[in-house]
Amino acid sequence: MTTFADLERLVADRLLRPDATGFAEATFAQFARTGDPPAAVVRVRSTTEVAAAVRAARSAGLPVAVRSGGHSYALHSAGPGALVIDVRALDSVAIDADRLVGRAGGGVTAGAYSRAAGKHGLATGFGDIGTVGVGGVALGGGIGFLSRRDGLTVDNIQSAEIVLADGSVLTVDAREHPDLFWALRGGGGNFGVVTGLTFRLHRTAVVTGGMLAFAPSPARLVAAVDAVLDAPDGLSAMVNLLVAPPLPFLPPELHGRPVMLVLACWSGAPQDAEDALAPLRAIGQPLVEALDTHSYPDLLRGPPTPPQPAYPVMRTGFTGRLDERFGEAALRSLATAGMFAAFNLRPLGGAIGRTPPEATAFAHRDRDVMVTVSALVQDSTAVPTAQDWVDEASRAVGLSGAGYVNFMSGATPEDVAAAYPGVLDRLREVKAAYDPGNVFRFNHNVTPPGGPAG
Numbered sequence: 463m464t465t466f467a468d469l470e471r472l473v474a475d476r477l478l479r480p481d482a483t484g485f486a487e488a489t490f491a492q493f494a495r496t497g498d499p500p501a502a503v504v505r506v507r508s509t510t511e512v513a514a515a516v517r518a519a520r521s522a523g524l525p526v527a528v529r530s531g532g533h534s535y536a537l538h539s540a541g542p543g544a545l546v547i548d549v550r551a552l553d554s555v556a557i558d559a560d561r562l563v564g565r566a567g568g569g570v571t572a573g574a575y576s577r578a579a580g581k582h583g584l585a586t587g588f589g590d591i592g593t594v595g596v597g598g599v600a601l602g603g604g605i606g607f608l609s610r611r612d613g614l615t616v617d618n619i620q621s622a623e624i625v626l627a628d629g630s631v632l633t634v635d636a637r638e639h640p641d642l643f644w645a646l647r648g649g650g651g652n653f654g655v656v657t658g659l660t661f662r663l664h665r666t667a668v669v670t671g672g673m674l675a676f677a678p679s680p681a682r683l684v685a686a687v688d689a690v691l692d693a694p695d696g697l698s699a700m701v702n703l704l705v706a707p708p709l710p711f712l713p714p715e716l717h718g719r720p721v722m723l724v725l726a727c728w729s730g731a732p733q734d735a736e737d738a739l740a741p742l743r744a745i746g747q748p749l750v751e752a753l754d755t756h757s758y759p760d761l762l763r764g765p766p767t768p769p770q771p772a773y774p775v776m777r778t779g780f781t782g783r784l785d786e787r788f789g790e791a792a793l794r795s796l797a798t799a800g801m802f803a804a805f806n807l808r809p810l811g812g813a814i815g816r817t818p819p820e821a822t823a824f825a826h827r828d829r830d831v832m833v834t835v836s837a838l839v840q841d842s843t844a845v846p847t848a849q850d851w852v853d854e855a856s857r858a859v860g861l862s863g864a865g866y867v868n869f870m871s872g873a874t875p876e877d878v879a880a881a882y883p884g885v886l887d888r889l890r891e892v893k894a895a896y897d898p899g900n901v902f903r904f905n906h907n908v909t910p911p912g913g914p915a916g
């Protein structure tokens with residue numbers, strides 16, 4: 463048995479309780495959080511320390527939360543009352559350019575991995591921004607700029623090293639513990655602490671991408687989404703409807719006006735970029751056009767992180783192709799928001815849809831578009847108003863049922879169940895086999911059958 467005192471001896475001043483110097487910095491994350499602080503944070507540096515931390519938490523009767531990139535919209539890595547295992551120092555990256563395999567420690571960011579791979583003209587797709595942790599984005603699914611070409615991030619995981627609830631360490635892949643390997647790829651942090659992942663790499667020297675801004679209209683929204691769905695797989699994009707914030711990459715005359723921002727990435731042959739992007743350009747006269755040739759890691763830079771974290775409220779869902787009623791309802795909703803609010807649409811298809819549905823625990827491969835409705839507020843007292851707006855706007859555009867776990871906040875057990883259509887029972891069986899006591903419950907929690915609720 464490893465006690466808390468043993469853990470403290472092992473990691474010394476890297477075990478931080480709420481009164482410790484550095485605790486506030488250790489718990490600072492992308493989003494503002496309310497509620498109780500964690501019982502303690504341990505900044506681990508090795509798989510051995512992760513195992514000791516899990517054992518110590520169990521002997522102290524504490525649940526475990528995992529913090530990687532700290533970008534959870536659901537604020538799971540805040541871990542109120544839990545031992546937060548902060549894996550950010552597990553930040554090694556190794557690129558095997560001959561075998562097209564990349565290995566990332568469980569605390570690496572998508573940006574750090576992508577920069578290392580990019581030096582070899584290679585990439586594994588994550589999302590649209592480099593600051594997210596590979597741990598969170600990969601285990602939940604991973605929908606991003608290379609997804610229609612290479613599949614979701616989960617489709618590119620080849621193996622994982624994981625510390626289980628009893629502190630034992632497994633390496634899992636398609637042959638070893640295939641049940642757990644399946645569940646990890648979409649089931650999030652439910653099964654243990656992932657200390658390393660290996661990914662398939664794809665040749666990606668340069669991409670053509672960036673932003674197009676348009677005056678929004680229902681017809682133009684449909685046209686933008688269709689242009690991506692009908693494009694070759696090398697085109698992935700996201701289409702955002704929002705009231706333009708006062709950000710430097712948007713001209714001042716757009717600030718405060720509804721705008722449609724298309725963030726696109728062509729990762730096919732560079733000489734085909736013009737043709738591939740032409741249908742998107744043709745949907746209207748762009749107000750801003752900032753498409754260029756980039757190294758892939760450059761495209762993950764994203765806007766700067768605001769110094770003052772906000773409170774996120776999100777709902778997601780999946781739809782078939784849009785019709786204009788969707789855009790009419792979305793634009794009407796935006797006009798009533800009165801806060802930073804957005805609709806984010808991600809046309810799927812391509813390699814996402816071709817991967818067999820039973821291959822991973824990501825259960826939405828037959829859908830055309832993922833939709834996220836979100837609001838960000840600076841003050842916790844505004845969260846209920848933001849939630850009301852997000853709920854109403856989601857209803858207005860017809861979102862219901864299944865969501866994408868990486869873009870959910872404040873999810874109920876019913877929301878979590880709905881996020882795993884057709885795979886929930888199998889996930890629960892794996893949970894029962896590997897974490898029957900639900901030690902790992904700070905996640906979109908899959909509870910073991912008959913086990914304790916999260």
Ligand SMILES: Cc1cc2nc3c(=O)[nH]c(=O)nc-3n(C[C@H](O)[C@H](O)[C@H](O)COP(=O)(O)OP(=O)(O)OC[C@H]3O[C@@H](n4cnc5c(N)ncnc54)[C@H](O)[C@@H]3O)c2cc1C
Nearest residue numbers: 530531532533534538539568589590595597598605651656
């Ligand atoms: C600005 C922004 C842009 C985003 N863009 C995209 C996008 O384009 N595509 C997309 O798919 N998602 C995107 N996301 C969502 C993102 O994938 C999730 O928020 C994800 O959970 C973030 O992971 P993290 O490691 O940074 O967060 P954390 O808060 O550190 O972790 C979130 C949860 O993931 C689990 N977890 C993380 N690491 C591990 C690990 N090593 N072992 C076990 N469990 C672990 C834990 O349950 C943890 O609580 C975006 C989020 C933000 C804030």
